[in-house]
Amino acid sequence: MASSSMTSCNSGSSWTAKQNKAFEIALALYDKDTADRWYNVARAVGNKTPEEVKRHYDLLVEDVKLIESGQIPFPDYMTCGGNGSGNIGHDEEKRMRNLKLH
Numbered sequence: 001m002a003s004s005s006m007t008s009c010n011s012g013s014s015w016t017a018k019q020n021k022a023f024e025i026a027l028a029l030y031d032k033d034t035a036d037r038w039y040n041v042a043r044a045v046g047n048k049t050p051e052e053v054k055r056h057y058d059l060l061v062e063d064v065k066l067i068e069s070g071q072i073p074f075p076d077y078m079t080c081g082g083n084g085s086g087n088i089g090h091d092e093e094k095r096m097r098n099l100k101l102h
Contacts, residue, residue, distance in 0.1 A: 015056065019045050023056060 015023075026044035030037045038050035038057075045053055066072045 019048065022046065023053065026053075027057070 022045045023041065026041040029044070030040045034040065038054045041053045041057075042048045042050045048056075063072075067074055
């Protein structure tokens with residue numbers, strides 16, 4: 001079963017697209033060796049506690065593991081309120097499949 005972050009568009013999640021983007025950027029800035037990583041990520045995201053951003057990260061890692069293991073299909077991100085046709089390009093899908101979080 002997929003975690004709640006996979007279905008955030010339909011689950012009533014309190015994470016906005018803007019917060020998710022800030023979360024992604026903050027993860028790139030504050031790696032696993034950064035002191036007070038989750039505090040810094042929460043501050044960058046805004047309106048989230050360090051515990052909330054850590055849980056969001058844990059769910060993301062869980063989702064990636066499930067996708068990489070083939071237990072759930074690769075998600076169609078564009079159908080979740082996006083402006084696209086509902087399908088990401090083949091090259092982009094290949095890049096996303098090869099993305100490693102750690």
